Amino acid sequence: MKRLFIISTLIIVAIFPTLFLWTNNLGELPFRNIAIKMIVLSIASIAFFFITRFFIKTDEKASLMTIASLLSYHFLTIVAPEWYNLIFIWIALTCLMIIIIKKWNGIKTQNMINNIFCIIASTLLILNIIPLIIFYTDSSRIQSQQIVKTNCNINNNIYYIILDAYEREDIQQEIFLYKSKLTPFLRDQGFYVVDKSTSNYPWTFCSIPSTLKMDYISDVLDDVNNGSKYQDIAINLIKNSVVSRTFKSLGYKYIYEAPFIERDNDYADIVFPKEEESLLWFSNNDRKYTIIPQEFNSIDDILGVIGKKFVFMHMETPHEPFVFNSDGSRNIKSLGFYDGQSYLNQLKFTESKTISFILKIRKYDPSAIIILQSDHGSDTTFSDKIWQSPSEMNIHERYSNLSAYYFPDGDYSILNKTMTSVNTFRIIFTKYFGYQEGLLPERNYFTGPGMPVKFSDITDIVKKNN
Secondary structure, three states, X not given: OHHHHHHHHHHHHHHHHHHHHHHOOXXXXXXXXXXXXXXXXXXXXXXHHHHHHHHHOOHHHXXXXXXXXXXXXXXXXXXXXXXXXXXXXXXXXXXXXXXXHHOOOOHHHHHHHHHHHHHHHHHHHHHHHHHHHHHHXXXXXXXXXXXXXXXXXXXXXXXXXXXXXXXXXXXXXXXXXXXXXXXXXXXXXXXXXXXXXXXXXXXXXXXXXXXXXXXXXXXXXXXXXXXXXXXXXXXXXXXXXXXXXXXHHOOOEEEEEOOHHXXXXXXXXXXXXXXXXXXXXXXXXXXXXXXXXXXXXXXXXXXXXOOOEEEEEEEOOOOOOOOEOOOOOEOOOOOOOOOHXXXXXXXXXXXXXXXXXXXXXXXXXXXXXXXXXXXXXXXXXXXXXXXXXXXXXXXXXXXXXXXXXXXXXXXXXXXXXXXXXXXXXXXXXXXXXXXXXXXXXXXXXXXXXXXXXXXXXXXXXXXXXX
């Protein structure tokens, strides 16, 4: 029984930082990834205990050595997220503490310290499990998703591609003095590029859910007072959307590709790319530098899927963190989230990858319907303080997004020069599937980064500067 308590304590000490991160970011981190990491840490701590116990011969000392090693590991992950770069320091610290504990003969003190850790670990476990239970038993966080009524069907594949925070062509010239390569390419390929497109919201987890819900989301997210609940509701609206459910009801395979925190999707038929488990131990920057090229390259596998398909692809670029130079090499000099030059370099990298991506779709799936959009514009004129009260120029930058459509028949009469994303799939369903509910008025809403979520209508400001 005593050893069982020791092992339980070691497991809690091993997993607690990961559990704490999960509890404080509910709805933002995929459970599968969290679970794998906690299982690996638990097994490692138990193995370390029994190995040291074999040589030390006492449970008390083996337990303290394991706890000391775990605490060293957790400390290094705090001071340097890429802890594997400091692995030799971790080994050195562990060896030093093993030597000290081995020479320590105070058995009563050792027992007392182990008991204290057991009490602390159990208390911390309870304090973190309670919020998890409350959160995941809250039925209001899962929004019921309907399907839209259609009168006809088609066999064209449909690709919805989001370039996160990609800035509209004229704003690239205005702010960065850069002439876009992507937009002229799209026009040459027969796309209709919405000249004065604006986003309905300034944030990914407002904009994309609205597009896929085919409606404004003020009724769903307004007054939400918890950041984790807000993101969890939004992610559910993305994964199990009105749009994806409708396409599945029409016989489409739902192919899904999204950034790390959105990746797991039980509602999709196929999820790309298959992320390597080793990436769980990488920092966000390292993971992004590895996964973004894989996401662009996954088009070969997507094109190979047999049967008609609805493809949802959310590419987390040119959005920060800025890990790519324009040639695709690693950017190690970025000044931070509002670094305009690093944003521009990553935008150039994104353009070259997207052009190759679109060319493949056009070559191997010429009858495909393609929507290429950004969820919002850039934020290079911002700072953390500006988000609380943005100027008209800030709003102009943030709301000027990319929006381009490719229809195989070349008939774009249903579109206009000021479309917003909320009508994206109302357009598709109206043109191709006999949807008869029409389009919504084009509105723009602002909400800051804090809680509670409060939407204000800024349509007049956006139109004034557009």
